[in-house]
Amino acid sequence: DSPEIREEVLRKDDKFLTLLKDVYVESRDPPVRVKDGGGEHLPRKQEEKRLTKLGHLEALDVKKVPKGKISIVEALTLLNNHKLKPHIWTAEKIAAEYSLELKEVNSLLEFFIPFTVQEFPKETKKAIKS
Secondary structure, eight states, X not given: OOHHHHHHHHOOOHHHHHHHHTOOOOOOOOOOOOOOOTTOOOXXXXXXXXXXXXXXXXXXXXXXXXXXXXXXXXXXHHHHHHHHOTTTXXXXXXXXXXXXXXXXXXXXXXXXXXXXXXXXXXXXXXXXXX
């Protein structure tokens, strides 16, 4: 804020300007070395896949999924099976059938519930004539 400092900052110093003109910087990148891998690739972890268990809904979904995962149609199918027959389709059976972790199956069954569609019969009461 003081005018003396501002004047000192904006003042050009001829001695420093002449020294700056003598400075020359030369920069070169090191040569790029390309490694010849000879066609070798790093080994990749092979992901195990399993065929899906879709039944008559096969055309609606993917054919193979990684082990430990399920497709959308499979998820809906196993949730519906558990809802209709929980004594047969237990978490342990679902985990074994779909190659899943039991902890994940328990979470799936606890937090995801398929919708139920209900149709109510139409009322048969006669309309009141006014």
